Amino acid sequence: MSDAVLYEMRGPVAVITINRPEARNAINRAVRDGIFAAFGRFEADAAAQVAILTGAGERAFCAGMDLKEAASEGRGVLPRGFLPLIGDTLEVTKPTIAAVNGFAMAGGWMLAQMCDLCVAAEHATFAITEAKVGRGTPWAAPLVHMLPQRVAMEVLLTGDPIPARRLLELGYINQVVPGERLMEAALALAERIAGNAPLTVRACRELVYLSQEMGRSAALRAARHLFQPVYMSEDAQEGPRAFAEKRQPVWKGR
Numbered sequence: 001m002s003d004a005v006l007y008e009m010r011g012p013v014a015v016i017t018i019n020r021p022e023a024r025n026a027i028n029r030a031v032r033d034g035i036f037a038a039f040g041r042f043e044a045d046a047a048a049q050v051a052i053l054t055g056a057g058e059r060a061f062c063a064g065m066d067l068k069e070a071a072s073e074g075r076g077v078l079p080r081g082f083l084p085l086i087g088d089t090l091e092v093t094k095p096t097i098a099a100v101n102g103f104a105m106a107g108g109w110m111l112a113q114m115c116d117l118c119v120a121a122e123h124a125t126f127a128i129t130e131a132k133v134g135r136g137t138p139w140a141a142p143l144v145h146m147l148p149q150r151v152a153m154e155v156l157l158t159g160d161p162i163p164a165r166r167l168l169e170l171g172y173i174n175q176v177v178p179g180e181r182l183m184e185a186a187l188a189l190a191e192r193i194a195g196n197a198p199l200t201v202r203a204c205r206e207l208v209y210l211s212q213e214m215g216r217s218a219a220l221r222a223a224r225h226l227f228q229p230v231y232m233s234e235d236a237q238e239g240p241r242a243f244a245e246k247r248q249p250v251w252k253g254r
Contacts, residue, residue: 005018005030007042009048011191012191013191016038017055018031018034018055018061019056021059023066024059024062025060026065026066027107032082035084038051039090046253050191050194051096053096054182055101057101059103060104060108061101061111061124062107063103064110064129065135083110085110085139086115087209088139094201094205095117097117098117098119100126100164100173102124105126105128106137109128109140113139113140113143117174118173120164122178123179127162140156147170198251199230199253206226207219233254235253
């Protein structure tokens with residue numbers, strides 16, 4: 001891993017930190033490469049059950065693209081695979097949590113949005129500011145499944161910041177906590193997930209995304225196939241056995 005993106009294991013939880021606080025954790029080449037590498041490492045590590053993505057410092061989660069670097073390169077249309085984006089250019093099958101420690105602007109919103117869950121500090125703000133600088137937001141397409149249509153329009157067309165508390169009320173954020181408790185809250189959420197049966201957790205995660213892309217009947221049929229290997233796993237026998245024996249289950253992920 002590079003100094004621009006740090007990777008730390010805390011039990012079964014991988015903590016991935018964008019480490020450019022002097023540049024408000026803006027996304028430059030080193031950050032892009034570091035995020036690709038970090039999530040690749042997380043996906044490949046059987047011991048890592050949940051990942052938390054956060055930013056260094058208390059001011060910014062991520063300010064988005066490093067516009068100085070973009071200007072120096074005369075950057076136009078971004079090539080395929082340029083940005084690390086779970087579900088598009090990054091293959092991740094395990095749960096991820098964004099711990100937003102300050103403002104999440106433009107590409108910073110993208111990084112928070114691509115995670116499955118979001119915990120934010122009380123002082124955090126979110127904005128998709130591309131309309132203010134003439135850039136594009138193709139990665140924002142899933143937003144229409146995550147926010148009411150007119151709120152999504154407001155976010156995209158104005159580029160104005162929205163406080164974490166309002167996004168909590170809209171269901172876009174899972175928790176808002178005091179800044180000093182952010183990592184504590186994110187780790188507690190991650191550990192609750194990591195304590196569950198990993199095959200069921202991954203299948204449930206896939207079910208949510210699958211259902212967004214299908215009608216009700218098709219999603220139900222697909223879900224039956226999705227969970228078939230879960231029912232047939234060793235863990236499916238271990239869970240009821242542990243309950244009957246009044247002990248904690250020992251998950252094997254198979």
